[in-house]
Amino acid sequence: MRLVRLEEELREETGAWGAPGTTLGFVPTMGALHRGHISLVQRARVECDRVVVSVFVNPTQFGPGEDLQRYPRNLERDCGLLESEGADLVFAPEPGTIYPEGFSTFVEVAGLTSGLCGASRPGHFRGVTTVCCVLFRMIEPDRSYFGEKDFQQLVVVRRMVSDLRLGTEIVACPTVREPDGLAMSSRNSYLSPEERRQAPLIHRGLSRAAEAAREGCTDLDEVKGCFMETVSEGGLLSVSYLEAVDPSTLESRSLSEGRPLRLLTAVYAGKTRLIDNVELVPPASLRRSRC
Numbered sequence: 401m402r403l404v405r406l407e408e409e410l411r412e413e414t415g416a417w418g419a420p421g422t423t424l425g426f427v428p429t430m431g432a433l434h435r436g437h438i439s440l441v442q443r444a445r446v447e448c449d450r451v452v453v454s455v456f457v458n459p460t461q462f463g464p465g466e467d468l469q470r471y472p473r474n475l476e477r478d479c480g481l482l483e484s485e486g487a488d489l490v491f492a493p494e495p496g497t498i499y500p501e502g503f504s505t506f507v508e509v510a511g512l513t514s515g516l517c518g519a520s521r522p523g524h525f526r527g528v529t530t531v532c533c534v535l536f537r538m539i540e541p542d543r544s545y546f547g548e549k550d551f552q553q554l555v556v557v558r559r560m561v562s563d564l565r566l567g568t569e570i571v572a573c574p575t576v577r578e579p580d581g582l583a584m585s586s587r588n589s590y591l592s593p594e595e596r597r598q599a600p601l602i603h604r605g606l607s608r609a610a611e612a613a614r615e616g617c618t619d620l621d622e623v624k625g626c627f628m629e630t631v632s633e634g635g636l637l638s639v640s641y642l643e644a645v646d647p648s649t650l651e652s653r654s655l656s657e658g659r660p661l662r663l664l665t666a667v668y669a670g671k672t673r674l675i676d677n678v679e680l681v682p683p684a685s686l687r688r689s690r691c
């Protein structure tokens with residue numbers, strides 16, 4: 401496995417893999433790798449001939465007062481993990497490589513980015529889509545792997561790739577969880593022991609909401625109530641948003657339409673913002689009656 405920092409080195413390396421039919425898988429990350437990232441690399445390893453992983457803490461997706469400075473960084477450890485997972489190449493650019501002097505073009509996906517996390521993190525998705533667009537152009541992957549934990553990001557990036565014909569297939573991979581259900585996130589390291597103890601209530605609440613929907617409850621207030629009640633058991637958790645949306649358009653929808661929805665949430669555990677989501681699947685009887 402090689403670690404490269406410059407665009408020229410990256411292109412030299414990937415250019416040498418150019419035999420016709422060679423498939424290139426790409427896993428974009430901000431480092432501080434955990435089992436969630438590793439599952440993306442493993443999936444790419446199975447599905448592609450070559451695997452490139454980027455490690456880049458992207459400054460443009462952090463708002464003022466967010467955690468850009470203290471975001472965990474440990475490239476040596478990340479490279480060790482990636483080497484043992486069989487990644488072919490790690491691309492760890494300096495900010496000036498992605499955003500050279502004079503850089504002034506940003507990619508913004510309208511609509512999909514205005515609600516949910518976009519409402520409280522203005523500019524966040526603009527930063528994500530811009531860096532992903534630049535990385536896709538540099539790496540030219542056949543497939544790019546994203547986790548479902550960042551569900552809105554997944555939908556937004558997929559839209560951008562389709563609209564701009566960026567020519568990479570976006571592969572969605574299931575959220576990887578701690579044994580107690582907490583979704584893996586590099587930001588979990590910020591949690592105090594008490595916050596960490598309460599954080600699994602988020603997944604537990606989402607699971608209860610999903611169960612209510614599965615059992616035929618079509619009243620979204622009631623379904624959401626299952627979540628709110630569970631999360632309120634932890635005195636340190638406060639809900640930033642909780643919304644049931646269409647999984648492709650991210651528009652609010654009713655369960656009585658009989659189609660699966662996605663229930664997305666962001667919850668503060670103390671000062672740390674955690675996100676998670678679950679699929680709400682109405683029972684088959686309701687689905688059939690609406691066909």
Ligand code: PAF
Nearest residue numbers: 428429430458528531550
């Ligand atoms: O999900 C992340 O880690 C980041 O948003 C991404 C996709 C690597 C872009 O910086």
